[in-house]
Amino acid sequence: MKALCWQGMNRLSVERVPDPGILNAQDAVVKVRLSTTCGSDLHLLGGYIPAMRAGDVIGHEFLGEIVEIGPEVRKHRVGDRVVVCSSIGCGRCWYCSHDLWSLCDNSNPDPEVAQTLLGYEPGGVYGYSHAMGGFKGGHAEYVRVPFADHGAFPVPDGVDDQSALFASDAAPAGWMGAHLGGVGPGDVVAVWGCGAVGQMAARAATLLGADRVIAIDRHPERLAMVERHIGAEAIDYSGTDVDAELRERTGGRGPDVCIEAVGMEADSVGPQQMYDQVKQQLRLEVDRPVAVREAVRACRKGGSVFVLGAFSGTVDRFPLGAMMNKGLTVRSARQHGQRYIPMLLRLMAKGELVTSHLATHSMPLDEAPGGYDLFRARKDGCVRAVFRPES
The missing domain is CATH 3.40.50.720 (NAD(P)-binding Rossmann-like Domain)
Structure with a gap:
């Protein structure tokens, strides 16, 4: 599949990488429809976030369609349109049960790096360094979503993709x-x-x-x-x-x-x-x-x-x-999205929370490196660049 990869300070490229699959029983695989830039991604480009490796797929805000589920996924079916929370939470540890989802004890498979840097390890994040779990990010055609019942949220029929995308983060x-x-x-x-x-x-x-x-x-x-x-x-x-x-x-x-x-x-x-x-x-x-x-x-x-x-x-x-x-x-805090996303989607459906204006620039995933240049320099009034894997 195609994906946007970090290659070093201020270097991004669209590459062919292996397709994701189900690794754990609570996983889902999502076919990405839209993903977007975030200001915190610029810290990766600037070299301020440690534990990045050449070839890492970046991006932590995305929306798509479920194409595969693990045997223990209960809340989703193949074909569901979902927005995925950027922070990964297991749903059962002390932190998740207290609505402190980004502090999850079980979603960071590489805790030693973060423990060294921060004293404790936070939960995992898509596409945001190996200190945050080394998960492949959302600027790709497909993404593996761990703990899918707790991290993926159905998008109401009345909410368009571009609006719902911003419920991710x-x-x-x-x-x-x-x-x-x-x-x-x-x-x-x-x-x-x-x-x-x-x-x-x-x-x-x-x-x-x-x-x-x-x-x-x-x-x-x-x-x-x-x-x-x-x-x-x-x-x-x-x-x-x-x-x-x-x-x-x-x-x-x-x-x-x-x-x-x-x-x-x-x-x-x-x-x-x-x-x-x-x-x-x-x-x-x-x-x-x-x-x-x-x-x-x-x-x-x-x-x-x-x-x-x-x-x-x-x-x-x-x-x-x-x-x-x-x-x-x-x-x-890093955002505890699972606590708020269902409510925010309802507000979007009622027209009380408008987000579509944030997507000032839209382009195919193949043009994502240029989209980040536009976003970083805030050229042409860019607030967010949105990428479409299917162009």
């Missing part, structure tokens, strides 16, 4: 940030990043009752998109002091909930950008945490900060004093 990640960040009626919420996950976090905050949602980015087309499709206010951080602007918009108090949806390669303006870039390139710090710093400093006293962006290691100049003295609640 972007929509549940954004919803989790708003939900576990504690957004409630009357809150003012600030979201750093207007990519797909940031936009979904902003929409989730509105649906959870926030009085105002303010989104922060520097790309005009993304700021316009979040105003038009999400109904949030927008701040261009390249033209203003974000902290001062947020204080002015909140009567001097600051947002109740701050959601960081940028990750380890966050950009900024001024000396801190050069400081972080130099230290990251020299590997004196692994991640650039400028958006996290801003969120901690901007959040009101006693407020909540949720870190949604992908991080892999250490950061410098974290404002621990501000966090402690302001009495902030700071949480983070």
